[in-house]
Amino acid sequence: MNWQDQHVxxxxxxxxxxxxxxxxxxxxxxxVTVLDNFHTGMRxxxxxxxxxxLKIVEHDVCAPIDLSCDLIINLACPASPKKYQxxxxxxxxxxxxxxxxxxxxxxxxxxxxxxxxxxxxYGDPLEHPQRESYCGNVSFTGPRACYDEGKRAAxxxxxxxxxxxxxxxxxxxxxxxxxxxxxxxxxxxxxNFVVQALSGRVLTIYGDGLQTxxxxxxxxxxxxxxALAETDDCADKIFNIGNPKEQSVLDLxxxxxxxxxxxxxxxxxxxxxxxxxxxxxxxxxxxxxxGWSPKVSLEEGLRSTLxxxxxxxx
Ligand code: NAD
Ligand code: UDP
Numbered sequence: 173m174n175w176q177d178q179h180v181x182x183x184x185x186x187x188x189x190x191x192x193x194x195x196x197x198x199x200x201x202x203x204v205t206v207l208d209n210f211h212t213g214m215r216x217x218x219x220x221x222x223x224x225x226l227k228i229v230e231h232d233v234c235a236p237i238d239l240s241c242d243l244i245i246n247l248a249c250p251a252s253p254k255k256y257q258x259x260x261x262x263x264x265x266x267x268x269x270x271x272x273x274x275x276x277x278x279x280x281x282x283x284x285x286x287x288x289x290x291x292x293x294y295g296d297p298l299e300h301p302q303r304e305s306y307c308g309n310v311s312f313t314g315p316r317a318c319y320d321e322g323k324r325a326a327x328x329x330x331x332x333x334x335x336x337x338x339x340x341x342x343x344x345x346x347x348x349x350x351x352x353x354x355x356x357x358x359x360x361x362x363x364n365f366v367v368q369a370l371s372g373r374v375l376t377i378y379g380d381g382l383q384t385x386x387x388x389x390x391x392x393x394x395x396x397x398x399a400l401a402e403t404d405d406c407a408d409k410i411f412n413i414g415n416p417k418e419q420s421v422l423d424l425x426x427x428x429x430x431x432x433x434x435x436x437x438x439x440x441x442x443x444x445x446x447x448x449x450x451x452x453x454x455x456x457x458x459x460x461x462x463g464w465s466p467k468v469s470l471e472e473g474l475r476s477t478l479x480x481x482x483x484x485x486x
Contacts, residue, residue, distance in 0.1 A: 178243055
């Protein structure tokens with residue numbers, strides 16, 4: 173793919189991952205149109221970027237849109253449990269109708285379509301680590317269902333569109349991604365611990381802290397999404413994009429405390445509803461087909477994240 177010839181639509185581009193992805197796509201020389209309704213995104217996300225090839229359009233992906241394009245990357249959807257649980261109907265509608273309208277636009281334009289799906293499609297997994305073939309263990313009526321089932325339904329629709337009418341499709345199942353640029357009130361564990369530690373507050377642990385996640389630094393996730401967009405020859409359409417190094421939430425709290433030179437001080441609250449106990453990607457498919465694997469260690473990633481948050485908090 174020659175990026176310089178591409179007009180790329182990034183839906184949800186004003187969000188955390190979108191901010192990094194849009195910059196990376198611009199750096200490769202493509203033209204970018206961001207579509208965002210700023211539900212969880214930042215209106216000033218690109219304040220420091222002066223690039224005539226970037227256009228920002230306020231648009232809710234629940235409504236159809238017509239634009240010329242060569243590639244659509246659909247990131248539009250709140251991703252933090254705190255945010256999507258505060259707006260479950262909107263989350264559900266965004267997942268489903270966003271995927272429908274944007275994939276139909278891709279078909280009309282003959283554009284490639286990259287969907288940001290999630291490790292949440294595996295729910296509270298009974299298979300470990302999770303391979304793309306695993307069907308998951310998802311509560312479909314619980315507090316996380318608007319997001320988990322919304323993303324699962326979007327995958328169903330997109331795979332049918334691919335099989336029936338040949339949508340040029342790639343699906344990335346993204347695992348917990350963190351880094352600079354997360355909203356200070358985002359609510360996810362890394363940004364919460366970083367804000368709490370830098371403000372001298374106790375770290376809030378929901379449950380016993382022994383639940384695990386596999387944290388992927390945002391530049392690695394962005395590289396994975398770009399590799400997916402660039403790879404022409406992929407018979408498989410669905411890829412786990414995540415860092416296979418699994419950590420407990422308590423380990424993360426210890427590391428953040430150590431890196432901010434504090435004694436660990438935590439407050440244990442109730443476990444989150446339907447909280448997955450373990451989560452870890454099997455990324456052998458992405459390694460083999462995309463030639464992609466994460467490069468940034470949790471320590472390195474946290475160092476950059478702490479530095480950027482420190483700047484915003486001071
Ligand atoms: P985010 O909440 O920071 O960004 C989401 C963006 O989508 C925001 O800019 C928001 O305003 C926009 N948006 C929401 N609803 C919209 C709508 N109806 N119309 C237009 N724009 C809308 O989240 P993020 O962490 O950047 O995640 C981006 C994508 O990646 C999401 O689709 C998410 O499901 C997926 N993902 C992220 C992670 C992660 O750890 N960051 C993990 C798994 C999947
Ligand atoms: N969590 C926590 N303290 C916080 C925020 C989250 O202990 O301040 C826990 C949360 O209950 C979950 C894990 O950390 O077990 C990861 O939560 P996050 O919201 O980051 O992502 P997700 O649950 O979607 O993987």
